[in-house]
Amino acid sequence: MYAYTPFDRQFVHSRAAQFRNQLERNLAGTLSDDEFRPLRLQNGWYVQRHAPMLRVAVPYGELASRQLRQLARIAREHDRGFGHFTTRQNLQFNWIPLVDSADVMDLLAAVDMHGIQTSGNCIRNITSDALAGIAPDEVVDPRPYAEILRQWSTLHPEFAFLPRKFKIAITGAREDRAAIAWHDIGLQLVKDEAGAVGFRVLVGGGMGRTPVIAQEINAFVPWQQILVYIEAIVRVYNQYGRRDNMYKARIKILVKAEGQQFFDAVNTEFGRILTLDEGGREHIIPEAELARVAAHFVLPQGLVSEPARDVFADATPGYRRWLERNVHAHRLSGYRAVTLSLKRSGIAPGDATHAEMDAAADLADRFSHGELRVSHDQNLVLPWVREAELPALFEAAKANGFATPNIGLLTDMIACPGGDFCALANARSIPVAQAITERFDDLDTLWDIGDIDLHISGCINSCGHHHSGHIGILGVDKDGAEWYQVTLGGADGSTLSGAAQPGRVIGPSFAADEVPDVIEAVIQTYRSERQSGERFIDTVRRIGVEPFKGPANAQRTLTSDKQGSPA
Amino acid sequence: MKFVHTSLNGDEALSFEQWQAARDHATGQVALQIANDFDVEQLAGDLSRFSRIELVFPKWVDGRAYSQARLLRARLRFGGELRAVGEVLVDMLPLLARTGFSAVQLRAGESEAAARQALDFFPGHYQGDTGEHRPWFARAAA
Numbered sequence: 001m002y003a004y005t006p007f008d009r010q011f012v013h014s015r016a017a018q019f020r021n022q023l024e025r026n027l028a029g030t031l032s033d034d035e036f037r038p039l040r041l042q043n044g045w046y047v048q049r050h051a052p053m054l055r056v057a058v059p060y061g062e063l064a065s066r067q068l069r070q071l072a073r074i075a076r077e078h079d080r081g082f083g084h085f086t087t088r089q090n091l092q093f094n095w096i097p098l099v100d101s102a103d104v105m106d107l108l109a110a111v112d113m114h115g116i117q118t119s120g121n122c123i124r125n126i127t128s129d130a131l132a133g134i135a136p137d138e139v140v141d142p143r144p145y146a147e148i149l150r151q152w153s154t155l156h157p158e159f160a161f162l163p164r165k166f167k168i169a170i171t172g173a174r175e176d177r178a179a180i181a182w183h184d185i186g187l188q189l190v191k192d193e194a195g196a197v198g199f200r201v202l203v204g205g206g207m208g209r210t211p212v213i214a215q216e217i218n219a220f221v222p223w224q225q226i227l228v229y230i231e232a233i234v235r236v237y238n239q240y241g242r243r244d245n246m247y248k249a250r251i252k253i254l255v256k257a258e259g260q261q262f263f264d265a266v267n268t269e270f271g272r273i274l275t276l277d278e279g280g281r282e283h284i285i286p287e288a289e290l291a292r293v294a295a296h297f298v299l300p301q302g303l304v305s306e307p308a309r310d311v312f313a314d315a316t317p318g319y320r321r322w323l324e325r326n327v328h329a330h331r332l333s334g335y336r337a338v339t340l341s342l343k344r345s346g347i348a349p350g351d352a353t354h355a356e357m358d359a360a361a362d363l364a365d366r367f368s369h370g371e372l373r374v375s376h377d378q379n380l381v382l383p384w385v386r387e388a389e390l391p392a393l394f395e396a397a398k399a400n401g402f403a404t405p406n407i408g409l410l411t412d413m414i415a416c417p418g419g420d421f422c423a424l425a426n427a428r429s430i431p432v433a434q435a436i437t438e439r440f441d442d443l444d445t446l447w448d449i450g451d452i453d454l455h456i457s458g459c460i461n462s463c464g465h466h467h468s469g470h471i472g473i474l475g476v477d478k479d480g481a482e483w484y485q486v487t488l489g490g491a492d493g494s495t496l497s498g499a500a501q502p503g504r505v506i507g508p509s510f511a512a513d514e515v516p517d518v519i520e521a522v523i524q525t526y527r528s529e530r531q532s533g534e535r536f537i538d539t540v541r542r543i544g545v546e547p548f549k550g551p552a553n554a555q556r557t558l559t560s561d562k563q564g565s566p567a
Numbered sequence: 568m569k570f571v572h573t574s575l576n577g578d579e580a581l582s583f584e585q586w587q588a589a590r591d592h593a594t595g596q597v598a599l600q601i602a603n604d605f606d607v608e609q610l611a612g613d614l615s616r617f618s619r620i621e622l623v624f625p626k627w628v629d630g631r632a633y634s635q636a637r638l639l640r641a642r643l644r645f646g647g648e649l650r651a652v653g654e655v656l657v658d659m660l661p662l663l664a665r666t667g668f669s670a671v672q673l674r675a676g677e678s679e680a681a682a683r684q685a686l687d688f689f690p691g692h693y694q695g696d697t698g699e700h701r702p703w704f705a706r707a708a709a
Binding site: 007011015018039151154155282283285289 | 604627628629630634656657662664665666678684689690691694695697701702707
């Protein structure tokens, strides 16, 4: 993984010092709360229901064991002992007092971490495929490009105050595990017929009130020019994106409104930067720079491929289930990637205690050359596990509660922290997630249901990606009470899910207590309607959402399915 | 970076409309103030006639003028003074300096000392800017 240079290290320490200065001015009363707010947001400090929330970036999901131990220490010494991994490969703390914030930034900087641009109307943490560099279906390793993009976007002076937040995701595999079409910019590394590497560039995706799928603006931008191309996109957005209404300020609205005119403006701007601007060609990436960064993303030292083995030989049923769900193919013979499930009964999806973080760091040291990944699905992944050590890892993961064999299944759901923590949320997510997890606690049932994406957001800001869930649950507020809208047929853009698209609503909102029954009715409908071997999403595609509506709405005990409900 | 406290009498900037009216008979250089949704490339033919261009921050979190400044410097090669006016706060200084502003008129009540200090936190930056065109990787390799 990437190792900070002295410059990188000095940079994050400088950022921490700058933040301390801003905090001190705020505490001294010379920087007002309103004016401090955008500054602290761009360092990840977001005032929430109970305390400031700190969002720490895990750039493109790569995490070292020493970094995870530091996060555990911060959880232990400054928070109430836990953190929450998010869909955008960040870690959030919920209980750190603002007066501690500068100290925490120093602790992060000490392990080459930061909260830079994890919130605010700027270019956010760049996300990528959790299996980058190890997936057998990879065309080009996206990590060197992601790191170059991270550096380019960090404290970009022109793009610090955009109309709205700006999210970039990058993948280099055939399978999209980064939901790129749901991002402001989605980047897919491809090779042309001559084998040259470039980017297929999508623009204008996003969730929120108006779910929009990104459109292709350019089928092939040579990799050398990608920083310039993104500069052109962001400059056009900075100048023409709406600022009169925050709900219409994302780039997706501009792209939708302007269509081809937007594409033309970007492509013209791109050409003008390269031909007219003083220094306009300086951000063309030289081979030497790609080589310098790519040199960090080689096999960990001492790791050599081994003859593949039949990992299922003599597997007991429990071990077999874990192998089937939590262990993934690897590009290197004799190796596997292993997901440590953070989806277990009684614990909020994506949450980890300080002890669990330490335990996961220990597992990474013992089995995975000290490296982990944070996945879009809010789990941890060990990327370099020898097949020979899978049985030992299974036992160790089980002992630490990480071995629930549910990856990709109903209980491996995505959920935001919801109204228990988030000041934006209309409704709580965690109790709904827990009620569903308890309802589907039987492994045989889960396995019979098979692959399915269940996504829960506590409000329309869509941090829990409800739009892209095969089943989506959205918390809504009506008259101060919590209600939940259920959608079916959403897709993140993976092979399993099909082309990215938002789900469709199956009826007026349900009461919290009705939700587990509704989900069960939806699942029962699938089980009775499915054809042999057909997965949930394929059944929904084949028969549409109509057949699900009757059974789902029949579960109402507290609400009415007439318009204008809740009753 | 020049710190300007108030516009001196007789030194007021013209609006674009005033400039258009005065354009054909004005002598010498003038100062111009443009709104932050103005397409600065329209000024390309007139730039030598401006001693100063003022770019406006109606709210400090509205970042459009950073792009205007960058285009005026890097694309149009404007060599006169670029002044930030409006809601200009201490913590904007690093961004202003790096996008081509050469003067600021801080909002009333802002500390000039704190603004100067805000310019000094970083050893350098990753991406090139209007002052240093080369990104860090190009400087490190040189």
